[in-house]
Amino acid sequence: MHHGFGIDITTGATIVVAIVSFIYFIGIMVFGTYFSKFSKNLNDYFYSGQRFAWWLAAASMVATGIGSYSYLKYSEQGFNTGMSSTMTYMNDWFIVPFFIFGWLPIIYFARVRSIPEYFERRFNRTARYFAVIIIMAYMFFYIGYNLFTMGVAIEGMFGIRQLWSIPVITLFIGIYVTFGGQTAVIFTDLVQGIMLYIAGGLAIVAGLWALGGFGEFWGWLPVAHRLPFVDLVADPKFNASGLFWGEALAGSIAFTFMNQGFIMRYLTIRSVHEGRKAALFNVVVCLPLSAIVVGAVGWLARAIVTKQAAVGGALAGIEPIHIENTYHTFIVVCWETLKRNSWLFGFVVAALTAALMSTIDTLINACAAIGIYDIYKPLIKPHADDRHYLKAARWASALATVLGLLLVIWFNRQTGSLMAIHYKGIMLIIPPIVTTIFLGAFWKRFNALGACVSMLIGVVFTMATNWWPGLVRPLAWFVVGNAADIYMPALFGMLVTAVAGVVVSLLTRPDTHKDITGLTVETLDKAMEMYKGGPPNHVPGRPVKRIEVRLDESVPPGLISVSPAAMETMKAHEGDMVYMTDARPWLGGLRSQHVRFAAPHAQADRVVLMSKATRDDAFLLDGRPVTLDKIF
Amino acid sequence: MSSRKSEAPLILAGTLFFVYGFPRAVIRWLGESSPWTPYLYLYGLGLVTFLIGLRVILKSRACQPGRGHDSAWLAVLLLGYAFFALLHAAWIMAALYIPFKGGG
Structure with a gap:
């Protein structure tokens, strides 16, 4: 035993x-x-x-x-x-x-x-x-x-x-x-x-x-x-x-x-x-x-x-x-x-x-x-x-x-x-x-x-x-706490750190030489713009689901081209960021990538054009449809 | 900008006053061992933290009601606070008012 x-x-x-x-x-x-x-x-x-x-x-x-x-x-x-x-x-x-x-x-x-x-x-x-x-x-x-x-x-x-x-x-x-x-x-x-x-x-x-x-x-x-x-x-x-x-x-x-x-x-x-x-x-x-x-x-x-x-x-x-x-x-x-x-x-x-x-x-x-x-x-x-x-x-x-x-x-x-x-x-x-x-x-x-x-x-x-x-x-x-408890040092440490940080910052010159755009909460609009590389498009659209992939080497890597109707559904413009994923939702994005919209194409509505490199970067499989969702 | 600067000491003083006074008021009202005392401590001081958070994100325009999904997320934040506060209140009531079979 x-x-x-x-x-x-x-x-x-x-x-x-x-x-x-x-x-x-x-x-x-x-x-x-x-x-x-x-x-x-x-x-x-x-x-x-x-x-x-x-x-x-x-x-x-x-x-x-x-x-x-x-x-x-x-x-x-x-x-x-x-x-x-x-x-x-x-x-x-x-x-x-x-x-x-x-x-x-x-x-x-x-x-x-x-x-x-x-x-x-x-x-x-x-x-x-x-x-x-x-x-x-x-x-x-x-x-x-x-x-x-x-x-x-x-x-x-x-x-x-x-x-x-x-x-x-x-x-x-x-x-x-x-x-x-x-x-x-x-x-x-x-x-x-x-x-x-x-x-x-x-x-x-x-x-x-x-x-x-x-x-x-x-x-x-x-x-x-x-x-x-x-x-x-x-x-x-x-x-x-x-x-x-x-x-x-x-x-x-x-x-x-x-x-x-x-x-x-x-x-x-x-x-x-x-x-x-x-x-x-x-x-x-x-x-x-x-x-x-x-x-x-x-x-x-x-x-x-x-x-x-x-x-x-x-x-x-x-x-x-x-x-x-x-x-x-x-x-x-x-x-x-x-x-x-x-x-x-x-x-x-x-x-x-x-x-x-x-x-x-x-x-x-x-x-x-x-x-x-x-x-x-x-x-x-x-x-x-x-x-x-x-x-x-x-x-x-x-x-x-x-x-x-x-x-x-x-x-x-x-x-x-x-x-x-x-x-x-x-x-x-x-x-x-x-x-x-x-x-x-x-x-x-x-x-x-x-x-x-x-x-x-x-x-x-x-x-x-x-x-x-x-x-x-x-x-x-x-704060009506227990002086012997094991949590009070955390509050004490936070308070001491905060007081020291505030006092030293107020008594010294601001870091005006340093660009901290996007790194503080006040500058998030600018951060979003920098992330996208252009003004964000906040208009909510609908995702376009189960759309056929066709390879077209004239579309530069990192870009995709969809029909004007698909762009309208997503309320998207050329240059907007889009999330492209294998249409099977249970994969959770294992086969997916962030790309951008190129100019719309004139082919069938439910077709997306991209280069082979773009498809491979997203781990997409040949013959599998994709879902597109505009980020902003 | 100057109004923001003048607000900061007031908010700090108000917060300190609340942190000092609120728990003592609750203890005087309910006693230290009441099951509602830790509840009010958590959701009272937690509310101050939560409201400061809301003020910061709204003032800094990190959250802009009317833009994209921001209004919905703001609503989610408020509902979330209410959800946890109500959940814990219901839990305390269930604990207190459903009879204990052990007789103690």
Whole structure:
């Protein structure tokens, strides 16, 4: 008998679980590697050429947002404090206006490849390298943390030492990210997001079944566990006040504005309008659903335990559930409510693995993007051809994977709970950078000196709270927070950074010598014009669907020609940007490209003319119709 | 431009006053342990953040109602705030008013 799960499981069942997980690993690796053929150049490798449909990017964000630790951490939180475990997933709406009308169009139209690149264009090179250091710290923290938590879980489940399990996992992930690039990441994350929901849904249905339905679940869940919020200040590690300042503001801004992985997802989308749809879907649908998927097993566990105590024994059809170590809540409840079925349980364990892989692959790809665009290209080899950079990008992905692996050694030496290590680290890293991004995007007067000084001061003072926690006390009192909580350093760091940035900028001369058009919210009209290369056409038109492609070498590469009737349907003019995609919508833009309208042709209405080069660049297949949609 | 400059200190002072006064007023009214206190804290201070965001995007003309899809997106933003606020309010009421079978 093997008791590694904290549950009774036979050796045979353990082997079944391991086989299911292994098959899943191999399947995902092969699937991801297939998409390497869609990475022709560096832009494809990292950004997939700004061509995907909103739903594909949004769906793949699900898997990115759920890490390997999410199931364990949120199920534990759900068991301890109930449905308030959803708070961190459902408090993002307040910053959405800043994102969809501010930051998203800025980075999209300015064709910003990485946040540090934005810092150089908006401020100067010094600011760029401040940003590189902080963002890389943030990314590697997440990579190391994810690998570490997965190693901990595997050690607990199979008894395999982290020394062996983590390098093997890292090798599998490294292979498909290194060769596949962003397209591989997006498509594997789409599949893994679906897997996560199916596995989470399976665990929830099994729990509800064991309880006797939703009415029984709600009836046996204590009132305090049903509430969507925890007490305002009572618990220093989980309270409503701290979560608002540290999570809803600092954490959400970091995740949406600064997380290179998410930024790259938005940059793969075919237009800003579609990017807004992805953001909306993510905040309104994906995040609440994810909150349920990762936390519900903990809520069910609490209801089951309460009902067991009331009826004086096990519920009908399942063994009694005892959670001695809340860290294993998810594993214990799934195993029992799935009636110890090792195949189904193996599927759930594979989903845990999926959560790890889908978060890590995005982070590795994002680290490689920063490594190439912010370090290798500007500092080491500025004038190489695209093929060279693509090769370097693959090496950078491999290097990022290895560095993440090495960080696990550091995590291994840390003490305290997983949640404490996570939030304590993140709350110390993010404040200076999120504040500087925010001021840079929304305050034109913010200058380079202000940015550099504020980041430096922000880092020093935020880190200082680690040794002198009393620094946050006056601020905690002012906002009615808990002075001992792990979120207040984030608010303190943001405030110090903002004050330093504003004071220095107001006391020094504005950066009048620098062209920051398109890099602040006030200049977005101009940014749109620069992106298009002419005045934008905002008149809404209708897409033209399933139109026949004919090759015509007289149409220059990058341009297409359609009939006047098609132009009228789309309300388009010559020179307007148009999105051309394979007519099969379920491809999500895998075979597509941004092109421009040439002068209309005089052939049949439902024909589009283009050169072979244009067709090949869009990965279009011979004989397949396309759909056209004017961007602006 | 000058009116914008003169508005900024007023907005800052107003925000600070609200951040200081609102939670204390809510606690005095409902008590610190009421389930509605964290709700009002989140949606009260969150509303300030949200409104500042709306003001910034409208003043900067990043959002221009009447242009393209901007009006629709502005409506989505307002409805989104209402959606989450109502969802959480309904959730609290369901938690409080549906009887608990455990007797505690």
